[in-house]
Amino acid sequence: MRFDLVSLSLFVAVAETQNLTHAARRKHTAVSAVSKRIAELEQQVGTQLMLRLPRGITLTPAGHSLLYHARQVFRNLEKMEEELSDYAAGIRGHIRIYTISAALMNHLPRVVSDYLSLYPQTDIEIEEQTGMSVVQGLLAGEADVGFFSSWTPAAGIAFWPWQHDLLSVLVWPTHPLAARSQLTFADIVNEKLIGSHRNSAVSHILERQARALGKTLNVGLRVSSFISMAELVAQQLGIAVLPVNEVASSTLHSGVRVIPLAELWAKRDLLVGVRDYGQASPSVKTLIGSLLPTEQAAGSDKTDAGWAGGGN
Template identity: 90%
Template sequence: MDKTMRFDLVSLSLFVAVAEEQNLTHAARRKHTAVSAVSKRIAELEQQVGTPLMLRMPRGITLTPAGHSLLYHARQVFRNLEKMEEELSDYAAGIRGHIRIYTISAALMNNLPRVVSDYLAHYPQTDIEIEEHTGISVVQGLLSGEADVGFFSSWTSAAGIVSWPWQHDLLSVLVWPTHPLAGRSELKFEDIIDEKLIGAHRNSAVSHILERQARACGKTLSVGLRVSSFISMAELVAQQLGIAIVPVNEVASSTLHSGVRLIPLAEPWAQRELLVGVKDYAQASPSVKSLIGSLIPCEPAEE
């Protein structure tokens, strides 16, 4: 015997309105429906689920535990319907896909533009939006659903995110040509820990890891200037206002000031992976899955 409950979308919509308004009359006015019709629909829902969903109070209604559960799932249903409608309208408009990307600057400065260009060459009717964020904001954007795909580093905590290695990155030291360290092929953290630094903003992953390593050495970093742009950091180094520690992928060699040297930081903790991630690969759109597949060697199998 089939005991599957089949819910009517109109009834669910009226139920959500009543739950949000906490008042039958206000919900009926919002949905342009008679109060008696709303009450009848709610009674039919309660009969269908076999338990009260609302308690009628003198000044309105309050949800029962079953009502709270139904409200949560009903909202999920309508969010999925909106997402379906948006995606199908994109197909109708000839876009055939919409991808929202949040990324750290390391990806945006180098290979991500080429990746997007190559992808659009194959899927020209896909609409792609790209926003630059800190690693933490990228992960938060994925978790909240504001972003479909995120690019962040392995230094960023990403609980709840499915991610795959994309590129390797390494911290390096920027010095001007006549700096005493300019002739070195690589540097250790102890070589630069007492130098005057030009730092990234305090919430950046680079700032956090450098401060953590300095504390481990019993030192405090001497940061004279902080700027959000790694290219600006390179220009300030060229003016001999301090040295800077930057991820290799943050600064393209073609953008460096003439004569500024980029020297690898030879520390295990200075190495990181650039990752590409999504919140739920199984629920991702076909456009997102095709983009992921173009980035990593093997597209992950769906569970």
């Protein structure tokens, strides 16, 4: 079954505007031409795609299915055009990265720097997201590569372990806990906390562990930036729990101490993922290959997150 791109484009316009006239205006064509194209599509697929109502249209289940696949077709065409135009412009590669804060803060800048030193004409876009948004972006084709944690369910994508991470507690130097070499969650559960945003995996896992102890977290402030959290700790507005390590601690505010959280659940893997390695662009495969052994990326990827549940 072959589909005409013009007909698919008109169908998407009608589905999005829910009105033949508005769709015709958007596509700069006659209403009769739009109606004819939709009728031809319905004849081609052998079923009704939309119901004509007095004040517009509504999609049938078959219409919703076609809309989903048509959008995928146009998204792939846009990606193809973008990549080919990059080649024409001499960029020779374009990679869209979604990443959680921990990866962006600790490891990703070095990765990008090393990659661009070898492939300086590659165009790389980086967006900071929650873990779930990273996975959703990969599934939707909005991101080419994602960096997220093993706390995030990742069904439907290919992913590999990349780095290790550990939750640590940030306190100011004169805090009663500052002299400790490590802390347990019971040591801090009653402290006033500076929390990350509510949808982050760190927030979810801390709340879950507090409930296990029969406690409720005392979160006085919430901010999305790790650097901002460290600044607030330095001002003695509360302590914070962040996924940082000994390397990252040097990038935080000088007025804080970073103390490891000695809990098994505080350890996690940082993962790198793509929607489909086999369909990835050469630039994406090269980036993945720079992070992992070639045979691991090509043949040993995981496609379901059996690691743990969470969000960022």
